[in-house]
Amino acid sequence: MEMPDIDWQLAIDSFWPLLRGGLTGTIPLTLASFTLGLALALVLALMRIGGSRVLSGIARAYISAIRGTPLLVQLFVIFYGLPSMGLTIDPWPSAIIAFSMNVGGYAAEVIRAAILSVPKGQWEAGYTIGMSRNQALRRLILPQAARVSVPPLSNTFISLVKDTSLASTILVTEMFREAQQIAAFSQEFMLIYVEAAVIYWVFCLVLSTVQDRLERRLDRYVAH
Amino acid sequence: MEMPDIDWQLAIDSFWPLLRGGLTGTIPLTLASFTLGLALALVLALMRIGGSRVLSGIARAYISAIRGTPLLVQLFVIFYGLPSMGLTIDPWPSAIIAFSMNVGGYAAEVIRAAILSVPKGQWEAGYTIGMSRNQALRRLILPQAARVSVPPLSNTFISLVKDTSLASTILVTEMFREAQQIAAFSQEFMLIYVEAAVIYWVFCLVLSTVQDRLERRLDRYVAH
Amino acid sequence: MSPTDPTRTDPAQNDPLLRVSGLNKSFGDNEVLRSIDLNVQAGQVLALVGPSGSGKTTVLRCLNGLERPDAGTVDFSAGPAVTFSEKTTRRQKESLRTRSAMVFQGYNLFPHKTVLQNVTEGPIQVQKRPKAEAIAEAERLLERVGLAEKRDDYPHQLSGGQQQRVGIVRALAQQPSLLLFDEPTSALDPELVGDVLTVIKELAEEGWTMVLVTHELAFAREVADTVVFMDGGVVVEQGPAQEVLRAPKQERTRAFVHRLLNPF
Amino acid sequence: MSPTDPTRTDPAQNDPLLRVSGLNKSFGDNEVLRSIDLNVQAGQVLALVGPSGSGKTTVLRCLNGLERPDAGTVDFSAGPAVTFSEKTTRRQKESLRTRSAMVFQGYNLFPHKTVLQNVTEGPIQVQKRPKAEAIAEAERLLERVGLAEKRDDYPHQLSGGQQQRVGIVRALAQQPSLLLFDEPTSALDPELVGDVLTVIKELAEEGWTMVLVTHELAFAREVADTVVFMDGGVVVEQGPAQEVLRAPKQERTRAFVHRLLNPF
Amino acid sequence: GGGDETQGEDAPAEESTSGLTLEEVQEAGVLTIGTEGTYRPFSFHEGGAGELTGYDVEIVTAVAEELGVEPEFEETQWDAMFAGLDSARFDVIANQVSITEEREQSYLFSAPYTVSNGVIVTLAENDEISSFEDLEGATTAQSLTSNWNELARESGAEVEAVEGWAQAVALLEQGRVDATINDKLTYLDYQETVGNENIKIAAETEEQSQSALTFRQGSESLVEAVDEALATLAEDGTLTEISEKYFGADVTG
Ligand SMILES: Nc1ncnc2c1ncn2[C@@H]1O[C@H](COP(=O)(O)OP(=O)(O)OP(=O)(O)O)[C@@H](O)[C@H]1O
Ligand SMILES: Nc1ncnc2c1ncn2[C@@H]1O[C@H](COP(=O)(O)OP(=O)(O)OP(=O)(O)O)[C@@H](O)[C@H]1O
Ligand SMILES: [Mg+2]
């Protein structure tokens, strides 16, 4: 077993373009989609939990479809499919819409579980001090659910970081697209892909630190 | 807004090849990788929980690397990268190794959390009736952890079903590869990809039913 | 909480503050309450005792609008009576809520809010009382139960007995006409029970009207004016505390009291 | 469980079955046990009482090998004494385990096993006793506590009192020389306490040796031969049950007993 | 969606997905071009991360100039190329699209601007494959979407799908496939830049393949103008110049 020759010069030269792709593509795409996706997920979770069978059914079907089909196809349908129905959306908005809808489907179940994990007594304590359902949700339940949902949502988030590489199929340039370009020029696809993977990993490590901080902040009112 | 024309004949003609790709590629690949991946995940989870700092550190690093880097790159490293170190593995074994390693990384945290969720009193009750750590783990803790981990593991499983489409990049013929072939021939990418997505969805729906059954079976000893 | 408190009624008056009649409630096939009648005089303490599953908690929850009875009337002197049927609206059910306040077995404090925030959440956020006033009132009440210096702690930093005292203060801050207690000490370490019972006893002496579910028969005998013994969803026996607990007329009551006082 | 049971010692013998001396245990900076000395005579019942956090549970856990003391000696007449230090091995610690059996406050039954499986798990899987024999023995013990027909139920299908009786049977099935009880009734509904206390009392009368942590002072007085009062990790007072609980010598014991018996 | 050929004609309301007329292009002043950007030497980024360039890119840029409009490039993967054209994400593909009968039924082609032939590439030490007949029973690595894929199948080879040339070469060197068929131009450029002595050309096709710019149905007037522009560029030597720059030879046919 021998180590392959590594073209270190190429590795160094390609570092900045890859990082730039990450900073101008991967990261803003991830942040925007995650924020919007969370909002959608909250709505879906409330539809699932609320009394209405119809709303709950709609949310279930949506979640099932999103989780059951490949993300690539979801991107294609929005970007290449909708124009034939007369609706043409630019690459970046298309990407953000598709990723948000995807995150929404996955995060909805997490948020739903987190809301259900708050003891029923918290709702009731809210009601007995005169709160409406809405007030109890906003002021009592969601703040407590937030704590529980940080770890599973951070999984969704880390998956999203990597999934944004699919945006290159709908004309959005991010890190993986840069990697493909460099690989195509240099024909050194292994080296470049591994380099990109390492940068993804560093992003994820940084994000894990943020997650830890957030957890610790939210932990201040919990024993231990 | 109007519906685009759909080439129904093509949709029908391509159904059987797609389904065959699913039955001979996607499903066996998923089942084999998931089984091996679970075994690996259990080992990793125990390394994380056990007393040894070194083992725990190794498991952490592995899990972080697997979750932090794109699956595509993991596949490429095993299939295209290892030969340059003198180790050439066939497509199917490569795919199973890569997907198992990936599932192992993701499922390890789930299993770890599930084991930790079993009350400490269960271990202690085991010890007081004279069990060793190993006996308590095998006979008391794991059976209880299994119940808790079914829902999150089924997420991992459903992701795996779709992720196996990446096996097409390392010469394994599964459903997505069939879809690409048909699409390349007919130029009808959208139609074929959406059709494949629907078949994936049906697989996932079936799997959800299996999950429900499993949960109900494991629920028999739990209140409600 | 002073005797001139506007929310409280003079005990001497001796009106029924609360009149419950014909209360029925089923969960599915399980008839949990059958034709419950209760009267609570202003300024008096009613103790609800009975075996597990007899429906005591359900009665409290119906009074507080947390549960909708299938039939029956709840009549607070402080507002319009609510008669329950299929058609009773959520609004009607909820109208009961403002007249009573509940203290839970498991405290149900808000873990993400400090002691003071727990107490002022209702007055400020729901009743929209001036913030400064609500805080002053909350501090006075906390002082009263010996928890003034805990105002900025989170619930998990308190012992069970302290948490339950905060729970009581949170209820008092609602300025209700009726206090409901659901086994307020049964989740507590035995040594911490005393602190909470002492507070409840003082409230009773000050003339608060209360309905109290408890297994502490000695305490019920001491503090309650009336004792209601329930079993299987019906009121088996009710009357003055001394009578029902010392010399029960019904066989079922006698067996229950005996079992609790002589467990082995 | 018959008086000729080989695992049990004749109460008349009056040997110390268990001798504990100089037990020390810290969690980090927290010195939880300081120089604890205890003797338990064969066939006798020792009750351990004291405020929350005084170290009662930790003592039991040290006796059962669930916790490793920092120093001290545990000497069971049934086997070699274990003297603890930094160097004590896990094996030594665990050697204590087979001589005693523990009944937990929270039952800790195995939720995925039936009542019978809970009881026979130790005898069959660990002690490798013949299956038929272990089952017969388990059925006899279940019969004894009135749970013969529950043998195929899962724990969640039982009431708390029934679960705890299974917990006791599981301990008995280990054929230990010492039974350890950690507040066996404090998680129970008040009405269910009686059933469990009755079983424990019968075991005491049959001559089982036990160490019992409890807050039920009346029960301790009735069933225990010796009472040990702990506070802050030290033994404050010990002696015959009647003396310690009726006429404590130490001020701290007096205060504790008074608080528990007169909570309000 | 999908590139159904009837779409343009019977759906006049759907401006977005019908063909594009010359007037529309001139009015807009831009021609939007789909290309891979990762297909060296035809469409790639200089140095990997620099400007988009390449043989096809330069030719289509010259055509746009001739038409008096700005070229605007949209880069996407081959999988999405025709979907992008169908959904009017761009108006023309410049990515070595070979003219085939299949494609002619759904799309319009300009006059060809590349004429080349295919080559079988094998390991240098391989002396078993020296003609297309020898491919019978052999395994080749092909990009699914190229027309070389079909040629390999017709020759009786097992086809393994790869993403591009680099992976095909990797498989060849790792002994996982026996050969790969590709455009001779790709091979030559690769040897020019990388210089790999492990592989060689084992055989060449007799038939030549032609590549052209590809349009949606309904773009007839635009295609006509493009053909005129190509003719002018051929006449004034621009095409030859571009070809010489990349291949050291005239491949424009
Ligand atoms: N939300 C509910 N759904 C279904 N059944 C319920 C519900 N709440 C209570 N019950 C049932 O109603 C009956 C009475 O319950 P309740 O809690 O009122 O009894 P309790 O007298 O308070 O008992 P305890 O002393 O154990 O608190 C029980 O059989 C219980 O199982
Ligand atoms: N695993 C542990 N880690 C750290 N501290 C512990 C641990 N177990 C017990 N302690 C501490 O040891 C002290 C004694 O605890 P222990 O549980 O023995 O008290 P106890 O007398 O049984 O109290 P209670 O009546 O509440 O059960 C307490 O201060 C407790 O916080
Ligand atoms: Mg109750």
Ligand SMILES: [Mg+2]
């Ligand atoms: Mg304890």
